Structures are given as C-alpha cells and as structure tokens.
Amino acid sequence: KAGVTQTPRYLIKTRGQQVTLSCSPISGHRSVSWYQQTPGQGLQFLFEYFSETQRNKGNFPGRFSGRQFSNSRSEMNVSTLELGDSALYLCASSLVGQGGEKLFFGSGTQLSVL
Amino acid sequence: GESVGLHLPTLSVQEGDNSIINCAYSNSASDYFIWYKQESGKGPQFIIDIRSNMDKRQGQRVTVLLNKTVKHLSLQIAATQPGDSAVYFCAGALGGYNKLIFGAGTRLAVHP
Numbered sequence: 001k002a003g004v005t006q007t008p009r010y011l012i013k014t015r016g017q018q019v020t021l022s023c024s025p026i027s028g029h030r031s032v033s034w035y036q037q038t039p040g041q042g043l044q045f046l047f048e049y050f051s052e053t054q055r056n057k058g059n060f061p062g063r064f065s066g067r068q069f070s071n072s073r074s075e076m077n078v079s080t081l082e083l084g085d086s087a088l089y090l091c092a093s094s095l096v097g098q099g100g101e102k103l104f105f106g107s108g109t110q111l112s113v114l
Numbered sequence: 115g116e117s118v119g120l121h122l123p124t125l126s127v128q129e130g131d132n133s134i135i136n137c138a139y140s141n142s143a144s145d146y147f148i149w150y151k152q153e154s155g156k157g158p159q160f161i162i163d164i165r166s167n168m169d170k171r172q173g174q175r176v177t178v179l180l181n182k183t184v185k186h187l188s189l190q191i192a193a194t195q196p197g198d199s200a201v202y203f204c205a206g207a208l209g210g211y212n213k214l215i216f217g218a219g220t221r222l223a224v225h226p
Contacts (some may be wrong), residue, residue, distance in 0.1 A: 004157070033212060043158070043203065043216035056213050090157050097212050100146050100165065105157030 002027065004106035006091050012112045018079040021109045023091030025072050029104070031097025032074040034066060037088040037108070046089075049074055050097050078111075086113045126223045133191040135220045137204035142185060144206035148214065149178060149189045153200045161189070161202075191222075199224045 005024040013019050025032050033056075034046040045058040049068035066076040072093075078085055088108040094101040127133050139147070145166040150158035164171045164178045164187075171178050177190040187204050201221050205214040 031212065035214075035216075042218050043205075043214075045213050045215070048213060058213070092157075092212075094212055100163075100207070101212055102160050102163070103148075103212055103214065104160070105150075107155065107157045 004091055004093050004104050006089075006106035006109050008109060009107070010110045010112075012114060013081050014114050015081055015083060017081050018077060019081060019111060020075055020077045021089055021091075021111075023074045023076075023093075023106060025074070025091075025093030026104055029093035029095055030072050031094045031101075032068055032072060033092045033094075033097070033103065034074070034076050035090045035092065035105075036060070037090055038086075043090070046076065048097060055097065081113045083113050085111065087111060123218070124221045124223065126225060127194050129194060129196060129224055129226050131194055133189075133194045133198070133222060133224075135189045135191075135202050135204075135222065137187040137189075137217050139185050139187065139204075139206050139215075139217075141206065141208065141215070142182070144208050144215070146207040147178070147180060147187050148205045148207070149176075149187075150203045150205060150216075151198075151200045152203065152219070158203060194222075194224050196224050196226065198222060 007022045031050045033048040048056040052068045063079045068074045090108045092103040092105045148163040149161040152158045162173045175192045179188045201219045204217045
C-alpha cells in the first residue's frame with residue numbers, strides 16, 4: 001500500500017506570494033492533518049480534515065487554509081507569504097481521525113520564502 | 115497550557131548500549147501518547163504508543179513508560195543500533211481527534 005504522498009517536495013517562493021501544497025493520503029484513510037515543522041517551534045498542528053470538513057484547527061493566522069476533496073486528497077494554501085512561513089509542511093493521514101489512531105506522515109514539502 | 119517537552123536535546127550512545135529518551139508533558143488531560151522517529155529528509159515515523167490507562171508498553175526493542183503522577187514519558191531503546199540515529203519526538207493527544215502536541219525532539223546519535 002502506498003504511503004502518504006506530498007507534492008511538491010521543495011518550493012521556493014518570495015514574500016507576498018501564495019502557495020498551494022498537495023497531499024494524497026493512504027488509500028482508505030479519510031482523515032488528513034497538516035503540521036508545520038520549524039527548527040524554532042518544532043512540529044505544530046495546523047488543521048485536520050475529515051469528509052471534506054475541517055474538524056480541528058491550530059493557532060495559525062487565517063493566511064493558512066486548507067481543503068479536502070471527495071477522494072480524501074487535501075491541499076493547504078498559504079497566502080501573502082512571510083519569511084517566517086519557511087518550514088517543512090507535513091501531511092498525515094489516518095482512517096477516521098479518532099484519538100488513538102496511528103498517524104502516518106508523508107515526507108513533507110520544504111517551503112523556503114525569500 | 116498544552117505542551118509536551120523533552121529534557122535532553124541530544125543523546126549520544128555507543129552501539130549496543132540501551133538508550134533512554136525522556137519527555138515531560140503539562141496537560142494532565144492528555145490520554146494518548148506516541149513516540150515518533152524522524153530521519154533526515156523524512157517525515158515522522160510511528161514507533162510506539164501508550165494510552166493513559168497504562169504504565170508500560172513494549173514493542174520490538176522499544177519500551178515506553180508513562181508516569182502520570184509526574185507527567186513523564188520515556189522511550190527505552192534496547193541494544194541501540196546505528197540505524198536508530200534520528201530525532202525522536204514524543205507527542206500527546208487529548209481524546210477525540212488526532213490533534214497531536216509534539217515535544218521539541220531529542221537527537222539520538224549512535225556511535226560504533
């Protein structure tokens with residue numbers, strides 16, 4: 001079974017631009033979560049989607065948004081990029097997103113904002 | 115507030131020795147804890163988990179201990195191997211959905 005797939009692997013953007021990252025969960029998984037990883041803040045929860053609905057959200061500004069499609073694939077968007085948005089963005093999937101389910105992570109998208 | 119932190123940022127061990135990585139958490143309501151391993155260029159990989167109604171859980175070469183009294187979690191790796199070199203994260207979750215609060219991470223360096 002294929003794992004969680006994230007595209008692109010690397011991105012370079014400039015301040016003020018927007019970016020869209022893509023995540024394909026493991027087949028059969030309906031819950032997709034996004035995390036931001038930086039050296040300073042570590043891994044921080046962005047949001048979680050299930051059945052095309054955002055169920056949970058972390059403490060990030062509204063510039064960070066996401067969506068989920070009917071096939072469970074998910075995208076996250078960051079608008080008006082800032083230097084501090086440079087990070088590894090990780091997507092994780094699980095069956096239905098219940099507490100105690102194993103989360104499977106992708107390899108991430110490394111975003112650099114110049 | 116919610117936080118899960120680690121005592122040591124870097125741990126160096128000799129190949130074959132046992133490793134112990136520690137973690138403290140602040141939210142006593144967390145009822146599920148997980149240890150992840152992250153190798154360079156990869157996403158976190160599940161190692162072992164434990165629910166708050168347990169004190170100990172064993173896997174293959176790994177053991178997780180949970181002390182709810184002092185809000186402390188540890189990961190023990192037996193007979194550490196070079197392939198165990200990575201950053202290890204503890205994470206806690208509060209019932210319901212899989213919203214994980216991660217610790218800062220500990221880098222484990224295994225020397226031959």
